[in-house]
Amino acid sequence: MAPQPSKIWADYPVKDINRSKEFYTALGFSVRDQTHDGDNFISLTIGHSGFILNLFSTERFEKGVKTKSADTANGNEVNFSISADTKEEVLEWEKALEAIGADIISPPEEMKEGWWAMRFADPDGHRWVVLNM
Numbered sequence: 706m707a708p709q710p711s712k713i714w715a716d717y718p719v720k721d722i723n724r725s726k727e728f729y730t731a732l733g734f735s736v737r738d739q740t741h742d743g744d745n746f747i748s749l750t751i752g753h754s755g756f757i758l759n760l761f762s763t764e765r766f767e768k769g770v771k772t773k774s775a776d777t778a779n780g781n782e783v784n785f786s787i788s789a790d791t792k793e794e795v796l797e798w799e800k801a802l803e804a805i806g807a808d809i810i811s812p813p814e815e816m817k818e819g820w821w822a823m824r825f826a827d828p829d830g831h832r833w834v835v836l837n838m
Contacts, residue, residue, distance in 0.1 A: 713756075716760075717758070718763040718767065719762065728828050731801075748760075777831055785833045788836060791837055794835075795821045808826040810824035821838075822836045
């Protein structure tokens with residue numbers, strides 16, 4: 706059995722660090738500028754659990770993962786889910802996202818009785834779902 710990790714985080718590539726910083730700051734995420742081995746990136750801290758998402762330039766990301774990054778215009782490699790406590794909270798997310806010009810992939814909809822979801826993409830096409838279940 707593998708050792709249990711003390712933390713888990715995710716990294717993904719972005720075309721423009723500053724544009725991403727503005728986008729996620731506008732959503733109210735905690736955004737920190739970082740530097741490691743001369744590379745600049747930003748770290749987002751998301752939610753009460755403190756999930757960390759690091760955003761790197763595409764060039765730096767591909768160097769680190771030793772492969773090409775996915776083309777988000779033609780596919781999805783990961784689905785980030787944000788919990789919402791109520792349907793109304795899902796609707797609040799939609800308003801906040803519309804206010805900053807986010808790409809709403811699908812507006813709030815009832816997936817099944819009592820389950821509400823909406824989907825959006827960040828400026829680089831990375832997809833997210835806001836889900837109340």
